[in-house]
Amino acid sequence: MSSSAPQSTPLPLAQRAYDRALDCVHCGLCLPTCPTYSTNGLEADSPRGRIYLMKALADGRVEPGHSVVRHLDLCLDCRACETACPSGVMYHELIEETRIHLHASRKPQGASRLVQWMVLHVFPWPWRIKLATLPAKVMQKIGVWNAALKISARLLPPQLEKMQQLLPIGGPLWAKRLAKHYPPTGKKRMTVGFFGGCVGQAMFQQTNRNAIALLTTFGCEVVVPRVQRCCGAIHHHAGDPNGAIKLAKRNIAAFEGCDVIVTDIAGCGAMLKDYAFLLHEEPEWTERAGTFTQKMRDINELLVELEPPAPGHSINQRVTYHDACHLAHGQGITDPPRQLLSMIDGLDIIPLNESDMCCGAAGTYNIAEPEMSRELVDRKLANIRETGCDTCVMANVGCAMQIESEARRSGMKLKVVHPVDLLAQAYGV
Numbered sequence: 001m002s003s004s005a006p007q008s009t010p011l012p013l014a015q016r017a018y019d020r021a022l023d024c025v026h027c028g029l030c031l032p033t034c035p036t037y038s039t040n041g042l043e044a045d046s047p048r049g050r051i052y053l054m055k056a057l058a059d060g061r062v063e064p065g066h067s068v069v070r071h072l073d074l075c076l077d078c079r080a081c082e083t084a085c086p087s088g089v090m091y092h093e094l095i096e097e098t099r100i101h102l103h104a105s106r107k108p109q110g111a112s113r114l115v116q117w118m119v120l121h122v123f124p125w126p127w128r129i130k131l132a133t134l135p136a137k138v139m140q141k142i143g144v145w146n147a148a149l150k151i152s153a154r155l156l157p158p159q160l161e162k163m164q165q166l167l168p169i170g171g172p173l174w175a176k177r178l179a180k181h182y183p184p185t186g187k188k189r190m191t192v193g194f195f196g197g198c199v200g201q202a203m204f205q206q207t208n209r210n211a212i213a214l215l216t217t218f219g220c221e222v223v224v225p226r227v228q229r230c231c232g233a234i235h236h237h238a239g240d241p242n243g244a245i246k247l248a249k250r251n252i253a254a255f256e257g258c259d260v261i262v263t264d265i266a267g268c269g270a271m272l273k274d275y276a277f278l279l280h281e282e283p284e285w286t287e288r289a290g291t292f293t294q295k296m297r298d299i300n301e302l303l304v305e306l307e308p309p310a311p312g313h314s315i316n317q318r319v320t321y322h323d324a325c326h327l328a329h330g331q332g333i334t335d336p337p338r339q340l341l342s343m344i345d346g347l348d349i350i351p352l353n354e355s356d357m358c359c360g361a362a363g364t365y366n367i368a369e370p371e372m373s374r375e376l377v378d379r380k381l382a383n384i385r386e387t388g389c390d391t392c393v394m395a396n397v398g399c400a401m402q403i404e405s406e407a408r409r410s411g412m413k414l415k416v417v418h419p420v421d422l423l424a425q426a427y428g429v
């Protein structure tokens with residue numbers, strides 16, 4: 001891949017990912033938007049520095065030693081650098097491909113091993129998440145959860161303590177499954193396949209129900225295939241591309257026959273929209289994956305496409321809006337949620353400084369990299385505090401859990417809601 005003489009075993013990056021590194025012209029325009037660079041000021045923790053390191057790894061000019069790998073581990077894969085890049089560098093393809101190769105030689109130990117096992121074997125199934133969190137939910141109901149958190153803060157390793165702390169307060173003990181079919185109100189306009197997400201179905205089922213209620217109100221027949229599976233983002237980011245590919249194939253088959261496929265979870269949506277790329281080396285899946293990607297929508301963009309009438313109910317409230325990375329940078333969606341919220345009479349949307357700067361959640365980054373994650377969420381909370389709002393709107397469960405739990409930890413009164421929660425209230429559905 002390179003004319004320079006390798007001194008170490010080159011990392012076997014795919015040609016397309018390697019070419020992404022060559023697209024970088026080192027202009028540095030992405031640097032101010034990078035959460036890690038703007039926190040510690042290190043070139044090696046900037047997009048440009050990481051691209052240089054990844055290319056050097058692929059050329060065999062550097063060893064994948066501890067310090068090199070640390071700089072790559074600290075990347076949130078938030079894709080803010082892609083939004084800023086004038087050269088169209090698809091940074092996420094490069095970092096994800098590099099991580100797959102680096103992860104292959106890793107053997108996590110102790111708490112990290114347990115966390116990795118949970119991430120791969122519990123998180124991708126809603127019923128396993130519900131089962132794993134049931135004792136905590138019971139403790140919340142009987143009022144001993146805060147005491148349990150205090151004890152576990154002293155006993156548990158930081159990663160496991162963070163997992164506990166992320167658990168939302170309230171909600172049902174066991175979220176009921178969605179129905180398989182929801183008929184439209186009035187004349188049918190299209191059939192929409194609904195993707196509920198694993199954490200979404202276990203912990204944010206009411207938001208899923210609100211999204212479905214809005215869709216049926218605007219003339220969509222909604223189907224929820226029972227055979228849908230995790231989007232694969234967890235596997236993909238944990239360096240298990242084969243696991244992600246297997247799940248992608250299941251989902252493509254599950255949603256065939258729908259006119260449009262929708263999710264209300266930005267993290268899942270970004271992954272689902274990437275299926276065409278994920279399967280680009282499997283010719284028998286190329287067309288089906290391409291069709292799936294074309295049909296895929298975030299709930300905010302689909303609702304705007306449906307051109308809804310003005311909502312009938314006012315909400316007299318001041319709120320601010322946080323741009324989830326996987327919506328703003330991963331899918332380029334910033335206007336639709338604001339457009340929908342601005343239709344609600346009485347709702348005052350206060351601009352949030354650095355609204356598209358990562359909150360430090362980034363999938364399981366907040367568990368794996370608690371220090372950088374906490375610096376970023378503290379910065380996010382300080383910006384939210386400045387707005388004077390006690391409600392923050394966001395379209396991703398990962399951000400919701402991170403921002404809500406860290407606000408609680410710091411004693412800040414803050415409610416987090418999804419745009420569809422406010423819209424359902426405004427439309428009275």
Ligand code: SF4
Binds near residue numbers: 035037050079
């Ligand atoms: S993905 Fe985010 S954290 Fe990683 S280099 Fe780009 S901007 Fe920085």
Ligand code: SF4
Binds near residue numbers: 023047084088
């Ligand atoms: S903005 Fe793009 S081209 Fe410029 S340094 Fe960043 S990644 Fe490279």
